[in-house]
Amino acid sequence: MLDIVFLIGGLLLVLFGANWLTDGASSIAKKFAIPPIVIGLTIVAFGTSAPELAVSVSSAIQGSADMAVGNVVGSNIFNVLLIVGCTALVTPIGITEGTLKVEIPLTILASIVLVILASDVFLDGSAQNILSRSDGLILLAFFVIFLSYTFYVAKKSGSIAMESQAEEIHTMSGLKSTLFIVLGFAALIFGGKIFVEGASDIARSLGVSESVIGLTLVAGGTSLPELATSVVASLKKNPEIAIGNVVGSNIFNIFFVLGCSSTITPLHIKGITAIDLWTMTGASILLFIVALFFGNRIIKRAEGAVFILLYLGYLGFLIYNA
Numbered sequence: 001m002l003d004i005v006f007l008i009g010g011l012l013l014v015l016f017g018a019n020w021l022t023d024g025a026s027s028i029a030k031k032f033a034i035p036p037i038v039i040g041l042t043i044v045a046f047g048t049s050a051p052e053l054a055v056s057v058s059s060a061i062q063g064s065a066d067m068a069v070g071n072v073v074g075s076n077i078f079n080v081l082l083i084v085g086c087t088a089l090v091t092p093i094g095i096t097e098g099t100l101k102v103e104i105p106l107t108i109l110a111s112i113v114l115v116i117l118a119s120d121v122f123l124d125g126s127a128q129n130i131l132s133r134s135d136g137l138i139l140l141a142f143f144v145i146f147l148s149y150t151f152y153v154a155k156k157s158g159s160i161a162m163e164s165q166a167e168e169i170h171t172m173s174g175l176k177s178t179l180f181i182v183l184g185f186a187a188l189i190f191g192g193k194i195f196v197e198g199a200s201d202i203a204r205s206l207g208v209s210e211s212v213i214g215l216t217l218v219a220g221g222t223s224l225p226e227l228a229t230s231v232v233a234s235l236k237k238n239p240e241i242a243i244g245n246v247v248g249s250n251i252f253n254i255f256f257v258l259g260c261s262s263t264i265t266p267l268h269i270k271g272i273t274a275i276d277l278w279t280m281t282g283a284s285i286l287l288f289i290v291a292l293f294f295g296n297r298i299i300k301r302a303e304g305a306v307f308i309l310l311y312l313g314y315l316g317f318l319i320y321n322a
Contacts, residue, residue, distance in 0.1 A: 003205065006198030011221045013191025014051045018225065021184025022047030027177040048229065048245065049252040051222040054192035056261045059214070062196055065267040069118070069131070070214020071222060072253045073272060073280050076111070077215075078223045079246045080283040081311035083230050087242040088304025090234040095243050095297045098153070103247045104288045106146065110254040111281035113142060118269055118277060129269040131262035139259030146251055195221070211271025212318055223249075250284070279314055286310075 046053075052075055059068035087093055095104075117135045120126035172180070195218075203213040226249050230242035261267060290303050 003198045003201040006194045007202060007217075007221075008198075010191045010193070010195025010198055011051075011224075013187040014054050014195060014222070015224060017054070017184045017187025017191055018047050018050035019184070020180045020187065021050065024172070024177045024180025024184060027172040027180070028174070031174070031177070046252075048225045049249055049257060050188060051225060052253050053257045053260065054188040055195055055218060055222050056257050057264060058189075058192035058196045060261040060265050060267055062193070062200075064196060064200055064210050064214075065131075065269055066209065066211035066271040067196060067199065067214035067218060068261050068267055069258065069269055069272045070211045070276070071218045072258050073114075073276050074215035074219025075223045075253055076250045076280045077276075077283055077311065077314065078219050079226055079250055080287050081307045081314070083223070083227050083246055084242065084287065084299065085304040085307030085311065086227070087230045087234045088299045088307070089301050090231065091237065092301060093234075093242055093299040093304075095291045095299070097297070099243055099247060100288070100291050100297060102149075102153075103244070103251075104284065104291065107247050107250045107284045108281065108288060110142070110251050111277075111284050113139070114254050114258065115274075115277045115281060118272070119274070122274075129272075131258065131267040131269065133263050133266055136259050136261070136263030139255050140263065143252075143255035143259055146255060209271040211276075215272075215276060215318060216315065275317075283310075 052071055056068040056071050059065070059071065084093065116123070117138065118129050118131060120129045199213050199218050200210060202217075203210050226245055229245050233242055233245070258267075286307075287299075290299055291297055294300075294303060
C-alpha cells in the first residue's frame with residue numbers, strides 16, 4: 001500500500017513541480033524582457049519533459065538504470081503511438097511541411113543514435129550494453145545542435161505558436177517567482193526519488209523487471225503532460241500542436257534526458273532489449289510514412305486507431321514476456 005502511495009504521490013509532486021518551476025522561471029524570464037520565442041523554446045519546452053528528466057536522473061542515481069532508460073524509451077513509444085493516436089481520434093492531425101521534412105526525421109535520427117550507443121554487445125562484443133559518460137556527452141552535443149537549429153528556424157519564421165504560448169505567461173512578483181522555482185525544484189527532486197522507490201518496490205512485489213515497469217507504468221506517468229497538452233490542443237481545434245509537442249518531447253527525451261542521466265552516472269542496461277529500442281524507432285518511422293504517403297500530410301481517425309492498437313499490442317507483448 002505504501003508503494004502505491006509513493007508512486008502516486010511522487011508522480012503528483014513531479015507533475016506539480018514541473019508546472020511550478022516552469023511558471024516561476026517563465027515569469028522571471030518575461031520580467032527581464034527575454035523574447036517569447038526563447039522562453040517557449042527553452043523553459044516551456046523543458047517543462048513538459050521535466051518529469052522524464054526528474055525520474056530518469058533519480059533512477060540513474062539510485063542505480064535503477066533500466067528504469068531510467070525504460071522511462072525514455074517507453075515515453076517515446078507512448079508519445080507517438082498512444083498520444084498521436086488518441087489525438088487523431090478526436091480530430092485528424094495536419095502536419096506542416098517543416099515538421100515532415102526536418103523534425104520527424106530528427107526524431108528518427110535520435111532513436112537510431114540511441115540504438116547504436118546502446119548496442120555495445122552487438123557492435124563491440126562487450127559483456128553488457130552501457131550508456132557511458134562519453135555516450136551521454138555525445139547525446140548532449142546532439143541536443144545543443146538541435147536547440148541551435150530550433151532557435152534558427154524560430155527566429156527566421158517568427159514562430160507565432162511559440163510567441164502566443166509564451167505570451168500566456170502571467171507575470172508574478174520576484175519573490176513569488178523565486179518561491180515557485182525553489183518549490184518546483186524541490187518537488188521534482190523529492191517526487192522523482194519516491195516515485196522511483198515506489199515503482200521499484202512494485203516491480204519487485206509483482207515479480208516483474210524494472211525495465212517493464214519503466215517502459216509502461218513510469219513512462220505513461222511521466223508522459224501525462226504531453227498527453228494532456230495534445231488532447232486539449234485537439235479539442236480546441238489545434239491538433240497540429242500535438243505533433244510538435246510529441247516530436248519535440250521525443251528528441252528532448254533522448255538527447256537531453258538520457259544525455260544528462262548517463263553523464264551523471266553510466267547506465268548499465270540489462271532489461272531494455274533491441275525489440276524495445278526498435279519499437280521506439282519503428283514508431284517514429286511509421287509516423288513519417290503515414291504523414292508522407294497517406295492523406296496529404298493528415299493523420300486521420302482510422303490511422304489514429306491503428307496507432308492505438310499497435311501500442312496495445314506492444315503492451316500485450318511486454319506483459320506476456322514479463
